[in-house]
Amino acid sequence: MxxxxxxxxxxxxxxxxxxxxxxxxxxxxxxxxxxxNPAGSIKDRTALGMVVRAELDGRLKPDGTIIESTSGNMGKALALIGAARGYRVILVTDPKAPRSMVEFVRALGAELEIVDTPDENGGYQRPRRERVRRLTGEIPDSFWPDQYNNADNAATHAEQxxxxxxxxxxxxxxxxxxxxxxxxxxxxxxxxxxxxxxxxxxxxxxxxxxxxxxxxxxxxxxxxxxxxxxxxxxxxxxxxxxxxxxxxxxxxxxxxxxxxxxxxxxxxxxxxxxxxxxxxxxxxxxxxxxxxxxxxxxxxxxxxxxxxxxxxxxxxxxxxxxxxxxxxxxxxxxxxxxxxxxxxxxxxxx
Ligand SMILES: Cc1ncc(COP(=O)(O)O)c(C=O)c1O
The missing domain is CATH 3.40.50.1100 (Rossmann fold)
Incomplete structure (x- = not known):
């Protein structure tokens, strides 16, 4: 094949x-x-489903930039998709991100944006999402898949x-x-x-x-x-x-x-x-x-x-x-x- x-x-x-x-x-x-899956997890399906649907309805433009908060498999999947389809990919992560993930996404050409100040509870999730919001405001033609809230995530699994x-x-x-x-x-x-x-x-x-x-x-x-x-x-x-x-x-x-x-x-x-x-x-x-x-x-x-x-x-x-x-x-x-x-x-x- x-x-x-x-x-x-x-x-x-x-x-x-x-x-x-x-x-x-x-x-x-x-x-x-x-x-x-080619980037090693179920997130390849999720990421591809969200990207394809965003391309179809114009939320993601050719030469656009994909920006997501992640410290794991979603980052790997988006880095692979960006490389294969020609998108710039910026992954917002924190100092606790596993080295294996950092090496994997860098090899595929994704950029990493490290948030190093946690919130008052010691967590990075909220400050990372705030950084994504800021970046999507600054970078033209950017697309935030937002896997936690994007209905295309579950829809991909329902259909495929x-x-x-x-x-x-x-x-x-x-x-x-x-x-x-x-x-x-x-x-x-x-x-x-x-x-x-x-x-x-x-x-x-x-x-x-x-x-x-x-x-x-x-x-x-x-x-x-x-x-x-x-x-x-x-x-x-x-x-x-x-x-x-x-x-x-x-x-x-x-x-x-x-x-x-x-x-x-x-x-x-x-x-x-x-x-x-x-x-x-x-x-x-x-x-x-x-x-x-x-x-x-x-x-x-x-x-x-x-x-x-x-x-x-x-x-x-x-x-x-x-x-x-x-x-x-x-x-x-x-x-x-x-x-x-x-x-x-x-x-x-x-
Ligand atoms: C290793 C691993 N297990 C389980 C899950 C959970 O999958 P879902 O986000 O579809 O609930 C994920 C997703 O982040 C994952 O990366």
Whole structure:
């Protein structure tokens, strides 16, 4: 197959059955590996969808400049798209941005704008967004994708990711996906609710995240979790919420590498832990789990024992035996946070 340009290789990612990380009750976990996208994550789909729609309705002009606040996969995706389609790309980030991301986007010719003064709570997200606003005011023909609030994010997943999944997996009982902007779970679920209404949708979030309205705290995993409910998260399309702790999610991503040969990221680890919990509760079910990015993004962090020790994450993994396959599988049957069903979330919020 010869493609005309690299962006035609976005999507059509493989689906793989887990062989050893299973509940052993006839259930089946299938993982969709988004690291096979050209910039390495599900954000390639999101970014391309937002850019193409902006080109079509004139928000992004030829020779325009794409400006976004990001410290991760969205930056990589936009840098690749900018290089392939000829746009200037400015990524607004902060000193905590992982080195791997900085090197990746620079290699593709993107410019980095570093915000080095945090807000009064020590966070960079708000000052970064303010810098994007200022830059879009100063630079003519600039376009801010704004992945948290841009409806084209979820629409891309409703139209493309969901269709691809339905064509690949003829029947399944549950979809499990981690939540950052809420774009991929909301988009895929929107299509599933219309075409396969019996499929249960499970949103996996970091314990400590406020995406679903739980009190905000701290978490270490990257890719999922947010301090406020994101505009792209459609709560009514998420049937169950599984909050996953750092040690549960990170232990699962490490186990996926060692026992399945699947190098996936932290949010994928959390999603598979959530899928395993669902599998324990539903013998015989078939569960599709989205794995948003690859493990190479985390070699110097959650795959590094010294890094985990420094952050106090090694002890809870070892103390709970989560570095052993049998114990990890058992732990998913009785997670730190039990799943919360939609009816209970609605009742609690009054
Ligand atoms: C690694 C990783 N996991 C999960 C997510 C969450 O995806 P979404 O923004 O579609 O909710 C993202 C998005 O930032 C991500 O980069």
């Amino acid at each position: 010869i493609y005309d340009n690299v962006l035609e290789t976005v999507g059509r990612t493989p689906v793989v059955r887990l062989r050893r990380i299973t509940a052993g009750n006839g259930s089946e976990i299938l993982v969709k590996l988004e690291s096979f 990711t969901a269709r691809e999944l339905l064509a690949e997996v003829d029947s399944f009982d549950a979809l499990v996906a981690a939540v950052g902007t809420g774009g991929h779970i909301s988009g895929i679920s929107a299509t599933l609710k219309r075409e396969k209404p019996r499929v249960v949708t499970v949103g996996v979030d970091a314990a400590g995240s406020a995406a679903f309205g739980f009190p905000v705290g701290c978490w270490a995993m990257r890719g999922l979790g947010i301090a406020w409910p994101p505009g792209n998260l459609r709560h009514e399309l998420v049937d169950q919420v599984q909050l996953v702790t750092d040690h549960e999610g990170i232990a699962t991503s490490r186990m996926l590498a060692r026992s399945e040969g699947l190098l996936v990221g932290e949010s994928a680890g959390a999603a598979v832990f959530g899928a395993l919990n669902y599998a324990h509760r539903h013998p015989g079910s078939r569960i599709v789990t989205m794995c948003p990015d690859g493990g190479a993004n985390y070699f110097g962090e959650s795959f590094d024992d010294a890094w985990l020790r420094e952050r106090g994450l090694f002890a809870p993994i070892a103390a709970n035996g989560l570095d052993r396959l049998d114990r990890l599988i058992e732990a998913a049957a009785d997670p730190v946070h039990p799943p919360v069903h939609r009816a209970d979330r609605v009742a609690e919020s009054g």
